Amino acid sequence: MKPLFYILRKTIKNWLLRLKREPAKLIAYIVCIIFFLSAIIFGRSDIGGKSVLDPLLYNAIVGAFILIFTVPDLYSSINNGATFFRSADINLVFTSPISPQKVLIYGFLKQIYSSFIAVFFVLFQGYTINRFSNIKSYGMGVIIFGLFIMLIFTSILKMLLYSVASKSQRNKVILRNTFKFLGVVIIIVYFIELYITRSPLKAVSSLLNSSVIPYIPVYGWAREIIISSMNGISIMFFVYTGLIIASGSLCSYVVYSMKLDYYEDVLASTELKETAIASMRSGERFVQTGKKTRVRKVEYSKRGTLASAIFWRQILEYKKTGFALINVMSVVYAVIAITAGLFSPIKNLTLVLGVMIYLQLVFSFNSKWQRDLSNPYIYMIPDHAFKKVIYVTAVDNFKNIVDGSIVFVIIGIFFKSSILLIILNIIAFASIGSLFIYGGILTRRILGAGNNIMVTALIRIFILVLIIAPAIVLLGVLYSLANSLIGMLIAYGAFITYNLLFSALILFLGRGVFENIEL
């Protein structure tokens, strides 16, 4: 194990030294830490505005969170294996005279780092959690502890699942079918609850508050640990912690004593991981390779010329994977819209606009313009830089109009909203979308491509939030003051004007992007 610990030790040491050499990154980390610490501190001191969190709702949220973040991960580990290795590990560690078990432990130790990072992001929810008076003062600490211990166990379980699956095809099928069986059981129980409660939301809540959950090994226990942030720490908290540690140790022992030959499978999954990382770096959406890509046969008839060729190429790409600008993402939006239309307790389109803006912020990292900027061709096209910016972003702008129309028309019909309000929301959504696009280009010009995906992403989110914050505040304040149609028109008008004006201004500032940024 000594050489493996050497790699880990040196990696940490060199990471720290790099921070010393690149103070900008260090500052970014410090800003992030201050950001979440202040969220926790100010969240706690804001006693006056505190509200009470419904324990049933809290149980359901924690349960859903655990389900969403562990089940897909565990299921994929059956096929993709222990994805905590990088290609350097394969080339230099797998080929060295070290036993596969030790290599697996090394991979596991590396995974702990990833778990730390994942928990770190939860810390940003500190403010939201501390807003509730029935969350204990040490609640955040308990949540972090629960999540951390659960994520570490998940890593071990992934190793075990993969080790068992890699032994034979039969094992793989059995494990997959077990997951499917459990999935079917959950769905059946859900429908029984639905039949009893006659409400989809109540059925979910009832399912996730089942008295059986505390008896479900590890994940049920982890939920109980996290719930202690509301119920307080009791003896059971320590019992559950002990049980999880014991289960983790048992799984580790089983993995360690198995005769393992997993290198070949890890090779393929690591290649996938490297491709995913490379895609993330260049802002591309990662599509699992290895399978033949299914695309529609489309005639590349309209090609444009000079900078407009970028626009028509992007249209061609969309046509290949969907119908014009309607693709999988549009279907996702449509499903969200139908679900919100059917089940949302508050029938307010402006609230939907708020949620859509949040989703746009998340998905702004997966836009066409960003993928184009990682390719040298666009820089070399002999046309004006300004035209290139316009054409490379045009499709994303149109896509926002299409997606906005899908969401607001569907929800508008369900909410029985006026046509005027639906149109205003579509324009508002598209206008803030353009602010995201040109704000993104501006941050790209300021930050460059960035080698550190996470730091660059955090700074970019920070800048984007800074740019859109006045627009949101403007809409929020004017909308809350508006009690007539004219007032609402003024609120939306001001919001849209701000977005378009600032988009134009940022576009003007970022127009030289192709002359001033580095590939």
Next chain:
Amino acid sequence: MLIVQNLIKKYGKELAVNNISFQVDEGEIAILLGPNGAGKSTTIKSIAGLLKYDGYIEICGHKNKTIEAKKVFSYVPEVSSMFDLLTIYEHIEYIAAAYGIVDYKDQAEELLKRFDLSDKRNKLGKELSKGMMQKVSICCALITHPKVILFDEPLMGLDPKAIKELKKAIVELKEKGSSILISTHIIDSVDDFWDKVLIMKNGNIVLAGTRQELMSRNETLEELFFEVTEEKE
């Protein structure tokens, strides 16, 4: 013609290219040699306009980042990158459209045939191997009839037939009067067709000269390379 004057490129505090100047005339093949980390790729990327730099770079009488310059030069990067959802042929069609080239179909067919891509023309960018991507990248560069062409390690990943065809294509470009700059660290691969050599080390050009000038020294290119790049004991 390509003119590079007082080119300086820094990555943070690190000096990657240190005030270099050179020129590649019409119908001339210049090779940029040097050990790893010498600054070859940085020089090529600066000329291609992909990096910010200090100094002056001129392509056929125009500054390298102008539209006029971009119309007449092409670049084959060291690591090719393709559009995932475009086929090989659509890549060529896209570049033709982006450069405003109308009559390209015959030449596109010729290039596909030359680089054994005819039967793979409908393969998507994301389905290509590294070598195939490199071939497509070369086809995209050649379809624009460049007056100046920059190759960054062009032979990496190519099969023997493609290497042979690329060498032939380079000589044809030279005969048509194009200025060609090839960055490489494999001396053997370019030994038979270079006109000018620029050897870089630690961001500096440590040796520059034409074939005629260097022939008088009665040394092979490899011997010259080691003489100027190896540390003196």
